[in-house]
Amino acid sequence: MPKATINSKSAKLSKSEKRVAEIYRVAANIINEKGYEATSMNDIARKLKLTKAGLYYYIDGKRDLLFAIIKFGMQQLEDNVLEPCQAIEDPEERLKEIIERHTILILELGGSISILTDEIQSLTPANRKKIVAMKRVYMDFVRKTLRELRSQKKMRQINLNITAMNLFAVILGVARWYSPRKGWGSAKVAREISKFVMGAIVK
Template identity: 25%
Template sequence: MRQPAGRSARRSGGERKPREERWAELIEVATQVFYEKGYDGASLQDIADRLGMLKGSLYYYIQSKEDLLFDVISMVHKEGLEVVRSRASVESDPLQRLERVVAGHVEHTCRNLVAVAVFLHELSALPPERRQEVLGTEHAYQGVFRDLIEEAQREGLVRPDVEPRLAALSVLGSANWVYRWFRPGGAFTPEVIGAQLADMAVAGVATESALAARRAGIAALS
């Protein structure tokens, strides 16, 4: 079973459900409660009640509410990072990979609104050292975007006046904002939104020659 990120060991005790299933259920319920009430407004009693278990039984899995938030946020970050890294590793030029990464990030956000909202709203509730533990010393998630922009810049596909770190922050920030307005079943699907935002992100940093080549490629396919 996956070891919770928030502690090194669990206390022994009986469980009616298999441990892995119970742990997954705990994370899912905690995420929902943090979303509905906010970290400060939520209590371990709220989470225990939702699970139909005694509050004391939660300490078999965690030591504190902060530990539980850490585990929730770590899970969200890990899953999102896997999405963008897999998109970034596909063989193609860095501008195309940047487009795929932005689209993948947006689609993932649209399909995981509750978890992403908890991550973005409650990350600051963790102490600085625990936030850094989640994000990584080099801000690994942001780094995927920055590295692709830098690579594309070296290949002449991104304008030389673009500062990669600022561009990465801008692209990621605008993509993150989707969680505030996207509604499942609305006029636009995650795929449509991802494609549109990815296209706008690329257009905002690419050189004129790179954009012309993209337009030519699209025209040749149509």
């Protein structure tokens, strides 16, 4: 029974998006491990078992790679979390859906892309501006949901901005600690994350 729910929350990626996602995931892993400056296109090509030319078919160069990965992650967030959740009227139900969908997206994309999304300091100023704007849209949406909860007197007496930060910390934390070895499916993890966060926020 819960399968339908899980599927409906799964990220929808085309075949070529999946290939690109796989490249981004591998690249993000290496960058998170070695640091952006110390990572070479050769490192990434080797790990993907591609020639350097083969890698350049997908990626314009290291300079654009970091931006491409972060933008891809933010775009997936917009398509798979922001967009479907905007249609939900009730703020409590909407918040729960945001948390579960965001968690599932992180588990499906691989945590490394989400972790990299924090590393905007290596982007060019113009690209950084674009990512910051995409982040702001999402954060504003979450904060607006919290404000609606509060005006319905359903939110505990906690600071709204710190609460938003805590909410993101728990969801993004999954990207850092989750390991498939633990044997928890993404739907189970998503439910646990939403139980924890909803318990913290809702009276």
